[in-house]
Amino acid sequence: MNIFFYTIIFIMGITFGSFYTLAVYRIPKGEDITHTHSYCPNCKHKLNVLDLIPVFSYIFLGGKCRYCKQKIRPRYLILEVISGIFFMLVAYLLELNIYNLHIASIINYAFIILFFTFFVLLIGIAKETKKMNKPVIIYGVIVLIMYIVYLYIIKK
Numbered sequence: 001m002n003i004f005f006y007t008i009i010f011i012m013g014i015t016f017g018s019f020y021t022l023a024v025y026r027i028p029k030g031e032d033i034t035h036t037h038s039y040c041p042n043c044k045h046k047l048n049v050l051d052l053i054p055v056f057s058y059i060f061l062g063g064k065c066r067y068c069k070q071k072i073r074p075r076y077l078i079l080e081v082i083s084g085i086f087f088m089l090v091a092y093l094l095e096l097n098i099y100n101l102h103i104a105s106i107i108n109y110a111f112i113i114l115f116f117t118f119f120v121l122l123i124g125i126a127k128e129t130k131k132m133n134k135p136v137i138i139y140g141v142i143v144l145i146m147y148i149v150y151l152y153i154i155k156k
């Protein structure tokens, strides 16, 4: 049962990883990260569902765009896999499993993921543009404040 649980966590992780690669690419350009369709950065061809499966699309397409055959940078794949492993590792360390889903552990888990998202986006965008991204920093500050408020609430 736990293998099933960790598989779901891993899939969630690589899905977030896929979102990170998109966000790192789009945020500095001021592009929408939620609504507009994903497209190939080279040929601008709109990507369909089969092109967007984290990790698997990369492997099945041989690391190339289906339409223009431009090589997709392996760092996308690496980030997806790292995210998947990180999500599983944190779940393991917090002893999250099907039989042990306490609300406190879930909230802790959620905060660790939110902070992880912050660091990935901050470092990822800084690597791409050599600049710290202001909206990402604001996001980090908000998560931090939320966490402090949460700690305050549970202390009482």
Ligand SMILES: [Zn+2]
Pocket: 040, 041, 042, 043, 044, 045, 065, 066, 067, 068, 069, 070
């Ligand atoms: Zn392309």
